[in-house]
Amino acid sequence: MSGQAAPGKLIAQQAEQQGGVLAKLVIFALALGFVPISSYFLSRDYLWAGNTIYAAITAIISANLVLVAYIIESVREESRLRAREKQQQPAESKKDR
Amino acid sequence: MGLYSSYYSYGFTTFLALVVALYLLFTGSGEAFNVGQFLEETSPYAWASTGIGLCLGLSVLGAGWGIFITGASILGGGVRAPRIRTKNLISIIFCEVVAIYGVIIGIVYSSRVSAVPDTLLYTRENYFTGYALFWGGLTVGACNLLCGISVGIAGSTAALADAADPDLFVKILIVEVFGSIMGLFGLIVGLLMISQASEITPAASAAIAS
Numbered sequence: 614m615s616g617q618a619a620p621g622k623l624i625a626q627q628a629e630q631q632g633g634v635l636a637k638l639v640i641f642a643l644a645l646g647f648v649p650i651s652s653y654f655l656s657r658d659y660l661w662a663g664n665t666i667y668a669a670i671t672a673i674i675s676a677n678l679v680l681v682a683y684i685i686e687s688v689r690e691e692s693r694l695r696a697r698e699k700q701q702q703p704a705e706s707k708k709d710r
Numbered sequence: 711m712g713l714y715s716s717y718y719s720y721g722f723t724t725f726l727a728l729v730v731a732l733y734l735l736f737t738g739s740g741e742a743f744n745v746g747q748f749l750e751e752t753s754p755y756a757w758a759s760t761g762i763g764l765c766l767g768l769s770v771l772g773a774g775w776g777i778f779i780t781g782a783s784i785l786g787g788g789v790r791a792p793r794i795r796t797k798n799l800i801s802i803i804f805c806e807v808v809a810i811y812g813v814i815i816g817i818v819y820s821s822r823v824s825a826v827p828d829t830l831l832y833t834r835e836n837y838f839t840g841y842a843l844f845w846g847g848l849t850v851g852a853c854n855l856l857c858g859i860s861v862g863i864a865g866s867t868a869a870l871a872d873a874a875d876p877d878l879f880v881k882i883l884i885v886e887v888f889g890s891i892m893g894l895f896g897l898i899v900g901l902l903m904i905s906q907a908s909e910i911t912p913a914a915s916a917a918i919a920s
Contacts, residue, residue, distance in 0.1 A: 618789055634796050642806060649810055653817060666905050669818045673897060676810050683803050684883075691797050 641683045649676040754831065754840025754910060755823065761847030762819045765900070768851025769812020769858070776805035776862025783866035791873035798872060798879075801865025804886055808858045808893045815850045815900050819843050822909050830912035839907040846903035853896020860889040 649672040657668035734742050780801045788795045822839060868882035 634799075638799055638802075641803065645803065645806055645810060646813075649814055650817065653814060665818050665821055666901055669814055669901055672814045673811070673894070676807055676814075680803060680807050684800055687797055687800055694793070694796075 637686070641679065641686075645676065645679050645683075648679050649673070750832070754836045757840035758819070758823050758843040758910070761844035762816050762823075763847070764844075765819065765847035765851045766812045766816040768848075769815075769854035770809050772855035772858025773805045773809035773812075774858075775855075776808070776858040776860075776865065777802055779859075779862040780805065780865035780869065783869040787869045787873040793876075794869055794872045798865070798869045800883065801861065801868060801886060804861045804865065804890050805858050807890065808854045808861070811893050811897050812850065812854050815847070815897060818901070819847060819904060822904065822907060824910050826910055826912045831910075833911075833913045835908055836910050839910055842903050842907040846900045849903070850896045850900035853899075854893050857889060857893035857896070860892070861886050864889055 652675040653668050653672035656671040657663060657665060660671070661667040731743075734740060780798070784795065784798045784801075787798075822843060826836070864882065864886045868879055868886065871882060872879040
């Protein structure tokens with residue numbers, strides 16, 4: 614079992630430097646629940662004067678905005694991780710020499 | 711036994727239903743099969759509540775199904791390739807958005823249901839509201855169910871493809887976006903159906919509209 618996981622663990626040690634993946638997911642999952650429903654009620658009472666259809670459309674747009682924000686944040690973190698790996702690799706090859 | 715078990719189960723149920731129907735027919739109660747009476751006597755509240763329940767229930771069923779399919783693949787692929795763990799949570803969030811659609815429609819529909827005394831309930835508008843809520847809820851629920859399953863299976867394959875070759879993930883994300891749009895279609899039709907339906911209101915006069 615550990616034989617299969619060993620190469621993964623080596624890479625994971627570097628990746629865990631960032632941490633906070635779980636916290637980010639929990640925050641976005643809560644935001645995905647909280648933002649659309651609150652925007653539905655607030656926009657229905659203060660923006661659209663009681664019209665529930667427009668309020669539902671506002672809620673759907675806000676849910677999709679949270680989704681797009683999560684995708685952008687995830688892609689940014691991925692590129693940050695890859696940039697850090699590229700920085701570390703030339704340093705190690707110098708050590709080998 | 712395995713070859714004929716479906717014959718036994720479906721055949722027995724059909725036989726029972728046939729016996730009950732023929733008994734009613736031959737003993738003079740054939741008029742019990744009255745579709746019009748069923749539609750007129752069923753309370754609009756029953757239709758509306760069933761629609762709202764189906765909307766939310768089927769949406770959450772689709773979202774949960776998609777999440778467990780994708781989650782299993784991410785966990786399995788993450789043993790050898792831990793770098794896929796962060797990016798593939800996007801698929802999980804896509805599935806959860808489907809459940810949020812169901813919740814929003816459930817909230818919008820339940821605002822149309824208000825308390826009306828029984829004698830003033832059966833008006834033409836209230837019948838329409840009941841039917842619209844039932845079929846609109848079923849539409850949204852079924853669309854979200856299939857959307858969640860499709861995003862889940864696409865997301866699970868995306869995780870495994872990403873573990874093998876990191877360049878594939880962005881291309882498979884396009885497939886997931888298309889799958890997620892299907893849930894949006896169901897949502898739009900559900901909102902269109904409810905736009906014509908008024909809130910359940912008591913009849914204006916003592917004479918009930920027939």
